[in-house]
Amino acid sequence: DAKTTQPPSMDCAEGRAANLPCNHSTISGNEYVYWYRQIHSQGPQYIIHGLKNNETNEMASLIITEDRKSSTLILPHATLRDTAVYYCIVRLLISSGSARQLTFGSGTQLTVLP
Amino acid sequence: DAGVTQSPTHLIKTRGQQVTLRCSPKSGHDTVSWYQQALGQGPQFIFQYYEEEERQRGNFPDRFSGHQFPNYSSELNVNALLLGDSALYLCASSQGQVPSNQPQHFGDGTRLSIL
Numbered sequence: 513d514a515k516t517t518q519p520p521s522m523d524c525a526e527g528r529a530a531n532l533p534c535n536h537s538t539i540s541g542n543e544y545v546y547w548y549r550q551i552h553s554q555g556p557q558y559i560i561h562g563l564k565n566n567e568t569n570e571m572a573s574l575i576i577t578e579d580r581k582s583s584t585l586i587l588p589h590a591t592l593r594d595t596a597v598y599y600c601i602v603r604l605l606i607s608s609g610s611a612r613q614l615t616f617g618s619g620t621q622l623t624v625l626p
Numbered sequence: 627d628a629g630v631t632q633s634p635t636h637l638i639k640t641r642g643q644q645v646t647l648r649c650s651p652k653s654g655h656d657t658v659s660w661y662q663q664a665l666g667q668g669p670q671f672i673f674q675y676y677e678e679e680e681r682q683r684g685n686f687p688d689r690f691s692g693h694q695f696p697n698y699s700s701e702l703n704v705n706a707l708l709l710g711d712s713a714l715y716l717c718a719s720s721q722g723q724v725p726s727n728q729p730q731h732f733g734d735g736t737r738l739s740i741l
Contacts, residue, residue, distance in 0.1 A: 544727050555630070555716050555732035556669065563727075599668060603727075613659055613682055614718075614730060616668030 516600045521621040524594075530587040532620055534600030537581040544603050545576060546614070547585045549596040549622075556599065556616075559585065590624045597621050628653060630733035632717050638739045639707050647702040647736045651719030657681075658700040659730060660692060661716040669716055675700050676722040704738075712740045 517535040524530040536545065544563050548556040560567055560574045562583075567574045573586040587594055599619040631650045639645050651658050657676045661669035671684035675694035694700045698719075704711055714737050718730035 546729065548732075553734075555718075555734045558729040558731060561727065561729060613671040613674055613684065614661075614669075615671065616661075618668055 516602055516617055518598075518600050518617065518620045520618065521623070523623050523625055524587075524590045526592060526624050526626050527589055530590040530594065530622060530624070532585040532587075532598050532600075532622065533582065534585070535582045536600070536602045539580050539602050540604075541580075542604060545574065545580075545583050546601040546603055547572070547574065548599045548601065548614075548616075549594075550599070550619070551593075551596045559598075590622075592624050592626060595622060595624045630717055630719050630731055632715075632733040632736050634736060635734070636737045636739075638741060640741050641707055641709060643707050644703065644705045645707060645738060647704075647715050647717075647738070649700045649702070649717030649719075649733060651698050651700070651717075652731050655719035655721055655731070656698050657720045657722035658694060658698065659718045659720070660700070660702045661718065661732075662686070663714040663716060663735070665713070672702070707740050709740050712738060714738075 544561050546561040547559040550556045560572050562574045576583045597619040599616050601614050629652050633648045659674040660672040663669040672686050673683040674681050678694045689705045691703045714735040716732050716735045718732045720730045
């Protein structure tokens with residue numbers, strides 16, 4: 513699976529949008545981009561994933577560049593409870609059978625400030 | 627709808643002992659993966675079980691073994707515990723029969739401390 517590069521830390525003011533970047537320049541055509549977050553003392557929580565189109569759900573939006581070499585996770589109105597480590601993961605799609613494991617990097621520590 | 631549940635939440639062992647950790651997957655999921663997360667690091671993949679067989683394995687020694695039961699629940703066993711085995715052990719579940727772009731869902735882990 514392709515490696516990802518994320519900034520180690522970011523701050524965001526409460527109520528503002530948090531934009532978390534991720535570089536995955538070696539991504540291949542059948543690899544998805546996943547975002548998870550991990551709040552202190554909890555397990556990772558799935559946020560969103562996408563292949564090449566922008567995606568939105570109740571938690572966040574995922575913007576993937578046209579060449580797919582980078583992406584941005586957007587939390588539209590950050591709250592204090594969004595303070596967490598955010599992981600960007602690139603994962604190979606296989607057509608059937610058991611799912612491929614997730615390869616976590618170091619992630620970005622997002623701190624939402626009051 | 628219960629999510630992934632793990633037991634126990636905390637555990638203290640001494641070097642050389644053996645430990646068994648347990649995981650019940652999210653309802654409707656049949657694939658279980660185990661991860662080890664050392665303090666300050668991202669989770670590292672240990673292995674994955676599907677249809678009661680180990681399907682994939684990360685770079686972990688044979689001291690780490692597992693099992694999956696017919697009800698899809700799973701156990702992680704670690705023998706001859708070392709101080710370096712102190713970590714948060716995470717279980718994740720997913721559906722194996724659908725295309726693997728489906729996300730894995732994690733439990734809150736078992737915190738294992740080795741004295």
